[in-house]
Amino acid sequence: MFNASSIIVGLEIGTSKVCAVVGDLGADGALNVVGLGQSRSRGVRKGEIADAPLVEEDVRHAIVEAEQMADVEIRSVYLGVTGGHLRGFNNRGVHPVVSADREISEEDVQDVIKNAKAINLPNQNHVIHAIRQHFLVDGQDGITNPVGMLGSRIEVDVHVVHGNLNRLQNAIRVVKGLQLEVDDIVFTGLASSLALLTNEQKELGSLVIDIGGGTTEYVVYANGIIKHTGVLAVGGDHVSNDLAYGLKVPLSRAEQLKLEHGSSLLEEAAKGQTITIANELGLPIKTVNLEHLRRIMSLRLEEMFQLIGQDLEQAGALDYLRAGVFLCGGGSRIPQIAQLAEQVLQMPVSPGKTNSISGLKSALDQPEFATAIGLVKFGSFQQRKRAARSTLSDGIKNTLGQLFRRG
């Protein structure tokens, strides 16, 4: 039905669910989501694989469901990776311009990017992304394309996301075990931000917080480029766990209480109220104090935003966020979480919308699928890049950074 090369699949192995999204890249370059498959995830803790056979089974379910829905055979996927071991930092590369007329050539640009990407990391670490930021020519900042300019020294910043190679390999091996190819691995926070943000928002400066089951990823865009990324290995699971401990209920019950009665803010109205837990026959078995439930939740979520805020402040990224904060992931469904984030971070917060892809309405409206959709979007950029490379005989090497900026 579809030309195989135009099919792009994003696979996210999350802590609470495994999700596969199938996108179709049309001839005109428009991306269309045609299939979605998901399955409850059982073998993942804090974004990392803890039980490979279980994960394999879950991934198979999700892939099969997506294949059926999209009516295609999935051969390769873009795989989202996350976990507390991922780190992001900025690195700068320098290159002197040596030509007689001091004009910056294409080669100079390639060299400086190469320098910037030469990063000293321990052996077991693997660079997932090295995303180009702005160029500096003789110290002048904010240059997007220095080719043809005059200068004696050219510098460039790259944002590097790296992680532990073995842990990254775990996820890849699971997917490969299912006879699927992995086109590329992508930091899930990056994928979510691709799905959520428009060019204008990237230009203005925005923060995307993806509150997942086991981890929370955040990405800062400013002036159209990625300024900062981070992972906090705290997510919805922690909220449930806190409730289970604090209210003395089983974890599954805590999960249910979180979904039914949870809220990010402790309101006056909740004080003194109780919830009666009934068994399957409708008989009451336990009463739980609503105020305690809300307090436990709000403290945990508040701390999460505080930690993110502290990290951004340290990175000096807080002042760039003129478009505000966008939330996605399952955690963004918690009532009033935007208000709480606003209180903590002191800037406008809104739920993110995956608005730049057409296709399945039901899939696009869910904040949980932002990552998987973003993965498809990432794939579409790569595909276009490949197409461009094959048509241009000189094979100009586009960098990842440029691609993100166009998104």
Added chain:
Amino acid sequence: MLTKAQNDPVVETPRKKVSVKVFGVGGAGVNVLNLMLRSAPPGVGFVAVNTDTQSLAASSAAEKVHLETQLLRGLGSGGDPDRGRQLAEAHLPKLKALCEGADVVFILAGLGGGAGTGISPVVARAAKEAGALVLGFVTTPFGCEGGWRLRLAQQGLAELKAAADGVICLPNQMVCKTMDEHTSVLETFKITNEFLADGVRGLWRLLMHKGLIEIHFNDLAALLRDRHAESAFAVAEAMGPTRSREVMDKLLAHPMLDGGQMLGDSEAVLVSLIGGPDLTMAEVNRVMEQVNRQCEQAQVIMGAAIDETFTDRLAVALIATRRNPGPGAGATAAAGSGEELGQQLLPHSDPVRPGSRFVPPPPMLPPEQVQQLLARQGRGGSRGRKTPTKLRQTQLPLEIVTKGRFDKSEPTIHKGEDLDVPTYIRRGVALN
């Protein structure tokens, strides 16, 4: 002509005229005392107090008090604190006379037996009446010694706390955690004794040397008073140019501090630095910065002193007291099967709370049910007294917050805080 002291007032910090007496009470206390006698500074009086003649005979303390009675024939107090107490009460004038003239009295004891548990509160009272400031250093029994002893220790601790200005308690069980498989019993006891001796030494250094930044005994007493038994002390020493960094590493690795977690949980922390004349401000700063970072929420009291024998050395002594969930929520009460234990312990003087630092919401019960419950608890209590063997106590409640589903996964540590532990517990928010 100027005297040397006037010339160089900082390097030659004179010793304060504080007279210190150290009492070793009971078998364990005398053992620790003997250990300390080997490296005793001048001007400290040592007194061994016991009911057991053999233990006293083996001690080289300057003064010995044998609380004898015809009944026991010098064989000890027979593990009965009440008997120990009676004996001590009978000798109260003698004890008081011994304390006369002392400014500070340290009491070393191992709680859980007859002598240490029964006598040490009386000694504390005697010292108090003689006008001294009293500081207790005690151990509580190992988990394997059984619930009965632990309960005795708990009672003794409460009494001692009421009588003394401050008590620092080292739960032996905590030391147990740091031992490997091959440590012999003898060594284990030696290590716990050394811990105790180290603590006393660290404290008296603090009190005896005139500090650059002084910690008054009152500060110390205030820090320890009204706190829960879970005070942890750690002493570390390092030498050489990188000593400030090393000493901090050693301190954080100290078993009593639980990998620095104790600091994060603590409510008040007292830090004392002792260095040679070459101690630099930058070093003091570096140490304090680290301590402050570790315990952001705690009230930190610091002191620094110079000892001329400490050239090129730096010693840091640290006392951290943990949050107290409620008055008298003893170490015994917090572990294990809360309800049964609670019932068995109810008739004792202290109110006992189950579980943890977290206080569960009160159950919603109609009045008649409450009545019933109370009646049952009463019965349970009297039964519990007769059948103490039912107490199954294997662990002290020092690390009881379970991490639920994150138990086996890699902990998420952020600036020394374990984010897997519920936020409300780390922030000490009480529900209710």
